[in-house]
Amino acid sequence: MASFLETLAKKFSLFSSDIGIDLGTATVLVYVKGKGVVLNEPSVVAVDKVSGKILSVGAEAQKMLGRTPGNIIAIRPLREGVISDYEMTERMIKEFIRKVQGFRLFKPNVVICVPSIITEVEERAVIDAGTQAGAKRVFLIEEPVAAAIGAGIDIAKPNGNMVVDIGGGTTDVAVISLGGIVESTSIKIAGDKFDEAIVKYVRRKHNALIGERTAEQIKKTIGCVYPRTEEVSMEVKGRCLMTGLPRTFSVNSTEVLDALEEVSASIVEAIHWVIERTPPELTGDISTNGIVMTGGGSLIWGFDKLVASKTGIPTHIADEAISCVAYGTGNCLENLSGMQDGTMNLSRQRQMMQ
Known part of the structure; x- marks a missing residue:
């Protein structure tokens, strides 16, 4: 009977592949064992406030940030590396697991990355969110360790x-x-503070208000923390604080360098x-x-x-x-026997990676 069920499960791809999740404040990357990084989407959830129903997750939800009507909210359930909205994080993880796995008869083991300095309460929240989202067992690994592994460093x-x-x-x-x-x-x-610094600078210097997405676009396009050999600029659309009307103005890389100086210095x-x-x-x-x-x-x-x-x-x-952190979690999926439930035993990492 057991062999028949295994044959049936394999035939209809019902077995779950273990997955690694880089649960980032801005972006979630999911690594599936044997397939590599299969999902890279923003950590954003759009919810109907009246019914509590999730309308979209990831890239589609990000498009709604700052553009939703009163009955819909688009939120980022993780802030500063930790869970700020437990329920939304759980539902977001569940949706991402569904996206990459579809229907499976068995639950997957999940490796999730966390900051190197994390409290026991924050650690437990991540583990519980992963378990409630459908993981069989949840393992945690520190982000710098996963990043080092993903970057090809032999940490052993x-x-x-x-x-x-x-x-x-x-x-x-x-x-x-x-x-x-x-x-x-x-x-x-980190990245969010760079965006905030650009918003504040534009408000002070150009007397205009821009949103987080526009600030992020400026950061990616002309942002710099070290003087460029050639100055670059871009057109930015915002709202004039004097008139309250839309306004287009130019921002150059030297201005962005000034805006980001304090954050990069930290x-x-x-x-x-x-x-x-x-x-x-x-x-x-x-x-x-x-x-x-x-x-x-x-x-x-x-x-x-x-x-x-x-x-x-x-x-x-x-x-x-x-993708370094995601690839690092993928490496750990091959060595789950060297990890303890709930957390990585750092004293055993050397044997695990050898």
């Missing part, structure tokens, strides 16, 4: 490597050796803080190996140049920086 060796993962809500800085984190910090300053300060507390032997390794930057925030023009100039350590941005 007795060799120091520094990873700077700049996401949407948090920036994680960690020194990794022998499969574990030696020194780390996690600050709630991230550089966090990197300094970790280096100062790293054992001398590992500091020497980092000087040789350089600093690896991952995450969407690292793609702002000149970030690697800024870090290198401020630390004196060679710095480079990982290939496929946005």
